Amino acid sequence: MPIYTSPHIEVKQTKGKGRGVFARSFIPEGTEFERVPVIVMPDAEVLGPEGSVLANYVFEWGRGTVAMALGFGSMYNHSYSANARYDDVGRQTKVYTALRDILPGEEITINYNGDENDMSPVGFEVDEEVPSQEPVSA
Secondary structure, three states: OOEEEEOOEEEEEEOOOEEEEEEOOOEOOOOEEEEEEEEEEEHHHHHOOOOOHHHHOEEEEEOOEEEEEOOOOOOOEEOOOOOEEEEEEOOOEEEEEEOOOEOOOOEEEEOOOOOOOOOOOOOOOOOOOOOOOOOOOO
């Protein structure tokens, strides 16, 4: 049974990725559909030599720290052709916004580089090809 905190989104199983966040209803481009607090912690507690399960769910936050986004914030899967973005607002808050119209049932993805146009490697295996950064000639 899906769990949801917003009328717009839910977490479900997704083939090959475990769980992901999906649209429950139409989300128009530009819509802020989730705002979540984060818990900031020392990176050594999460990313230490033996690592931890949490290492797969945190964001780099600041010098020597990482942040766990609450709500569904740490459940979004990465994509180089993301349909949503996240922004850090306030002291310890992330906001998720649609980059284009998102249809009901569609998985919502973000680019974990923090900028939807940043195609650099993200430090974990990605199930999609990185789009070419070469200019297209006419």
